[in-house]
Amino acid sequence: MSGFRDKDFGDRLSTAENARKAMLERVRAKPGADDPAVAERRATRQAISTAREARLAEREAAKIAEQAREAAEREAQQAAAHEQRLSQEVAEAAERAEKAERQVALEAEQKAARDARYAARKARK
Template sequence: MRHARNNELTDRRSAAADAKTALLMAYRAAKMAAEPAQAARQAERSSLIEAREARRAKRERLKVEERTRAETVAAQEHAAIEAAAAAEIEARQSAENARISGLVQDEAARKTERDRRYAARKARQA
């Protein structure tokens, strides 16, 4: 009986080893069969990653262009405001100069008129 029991144990051991070997062979066969599909999935993943990176780069480029455009517009507006301020200052200055010139001419005309009246009065008295 003891010998039968050992045979039974060795049978179980060999059956387990055979099963393990069969599983290993099945795994290797499945791995070999799935290798083209895995390569295709990997290629698809890499193409998705490249597309994602291209979209990200495009978004970044658009952001930079928008920021540059906004800075350009802001600089143009700032220059326009400065030009308008300079034009306004020059217009005020020319208006002030014209007013002063007008006052000087009015004063000269009044002095001339006063001198004419004074001369006419002196001529009548003489």
């Protein structure tokens, strides 16, 4: 076991310090806010965000238009159904009036026939 080396406290401290230095170098190596690449990425993200908002607004407008169209269609269907009910009621009323008129005519015809039979019977006596 001559190849195994146990790390002592100093080695651990130096390893931790090297790790901190490496992290600090990575942070320092990042481009600043005034870097053109950062500004370009920010502009790209802003353009994507604006396009997304425009698509959302367009979808919302289409949804509102669809709801308005459906409401108008329902209104038209209700109006057509109401008109159909009215015409059906008028037809039924006309049919009832015609039936009543036929009944009155039938009763008058029957009364005339009855009166004629009565008169004929009186004439024979």
